[in-house]
Amino acid sequence: MVLKTLVTREIKVFIKNPAFILSIILLISAYGIIGRIISAGVETAKGEQIKVRIGVVLEEKTSLIEVLLSLLNQTIGGKINVFSSASEATVENDLSIVIPRGFTENATSAGKPLYLRAGVKVDSVSPMSSQAKVGLVASIASLIQNLLPTVVGTLYNVNVPSQKIVVAETSILLYNKVLSGSEFNAMVSFITLIPMLIGLVIGINAAYAAQSTAVEKVEKAFEMLLAQPISRRSVLVAKIIGSLVASLMTGAAYLAGMFLMLSGFMSTTASARGVDLINLLGIDTIILIILSLIIGLFCSGAIGVILGSIVSDERIAGALSAPITFLFVGFGLATIYMDLPLNALTAAAAGAAIAPLPYIFISASLMGTHSFIAISAATGIATCILLIALALIMFNRDVIILGLRFTWRRKM
């Protein structure tokens, strides 16, 4: 009975607070939007997979290869064109398959494995879109593996009982970089992880800033501080920088933990061994990732201080800042999967929304389109300035002392 009373009181504290209800509505709506964005990304990836053209290079011409190619072309809807060189095939098409010298002999000899060389042109670091293309290589290898017994049986009038395994060695042309499959996988994993991690750190930063402002109110020291002969701008900037430093320390701990986890994992996988991510991405891309983190931290710090300034205690600050953290992580993740086309508009939108900044920076840096980096950085910094200005307006208003007051008008 007593427990019921206590629990009821605890729950009522939250559900009677309009800010808490608003945060729940915001969270549900935002994740609904994120879901639709990801779904659109999946549909785009599917569409791209259907549109893929395949260039085939034949290093030997035999009747087996001719029949196999004809059957393959029929199966996948006539998307195959034959080219004389692998580089030409990869540049002209999304995917190239080289059927190497000795393929026929290996196909008709017992115990010999079958190899293909594949090249995939990827113009997006979105895992959804890029893996859809890279995954096609495995599908084609599997198709060849399934078609071979029929082709051999038809041509040589023999019964081929077992299938040979067809292995495709894939190289990926990502913008201007040629990567091995393991390099590409490592890079995509890293690119997938970074926006989410940055989203998490900037979300935590918003929570830190909101809590530090709210706690100061609860400690009843805030009014004394604001009555001192110091500008409120200084108090605001100190709060943002303070939470930024704490979040950077948290972020460094996350990164160190993740590095320890991944290094333990990578040492057990031969394919990942020797992949030098810093070298692959380039130091300029790493600097841009750090820049996106710093822009995000300043923005989320300002958002946190705004939240902290309108609430009366740290409990409500926590209730409001938790959804903000999830939103940053959610949008960070969504941008990876939505496969944003890189142009001036998306670069500006990413800067304004903050969370997609790391993805845009990485993509633009790999593409070498520095104008888009400049656009997204400029809009990101402008968003920061706007949010800090908004926080300063809040700091200079009564709300910082009185908290947000809701007045419900009753019609008589």
Next chain:
Amino acid sequence: MFADAVVVINLVKIYGEEVIGVDGISFTIKDGEIYGLIGPNGSGKTTTLRIISTLIKPSRGEVYVYGIDIIKEPLRARNMISYLPEEAGAYRDLSGYDFMRFMLSLRFSGERLKKAIEEAAEIADLGGSLKRPVRTYSKGMKRILALSTVLASRARLLILDEPTTGLDVERSIYVRDLIRKYNMEYGATILLSSHNMLEVEYLSTRVGLLHRGKMIAEGTVQELKDRTGARSLEEVYLRIKGGAG
């Protein structure tokens, strides 16, 4: 240069759209005076003190602190003011000594800061407890800690909202004596609010009686007693409030 430390003209504060905090009050505090604002809960005392301290903005009206318009130049005005909020606390993670140093370092530096900290420590009289974290302090200890930094700041205008709330009798007397000392010895102008009318009667040169956001009477304690034929300030308040409805 300025005979008046505080000039409040037709001050109005409306919260939201309907709640009136202060309703057109005007009063003047002379330099070196102790001015007491009295009234029940919700009468507008804290709102008035917060506006003069530049913490919140008035809806209408003017306030000048030593000739400085606090709405136009709040930062300049704050140099003249030291404010003790009602239920003022301190940072839980700091020691009492560090709290003093932090607050006073926002006004002073170098040798002046060192002297101010020594002064605050002497006022607080918390001995070895000053080295302990504030979270271990009693309510009274936190109050005296906050007050010590306000007094040691040596501002020209001290605004004290319920300075003895939460203090035991002994500490309350000690604080009242301190307020008098800073007024007499250092010439600080003091604006204080209190529920405790005996305290206000003991300390104040002049008092203002607030009721539902309006100033219903103002003058020296003796003037008010003479005007109403009352024997104490409490009686003055009850008689005037009765007339004000």
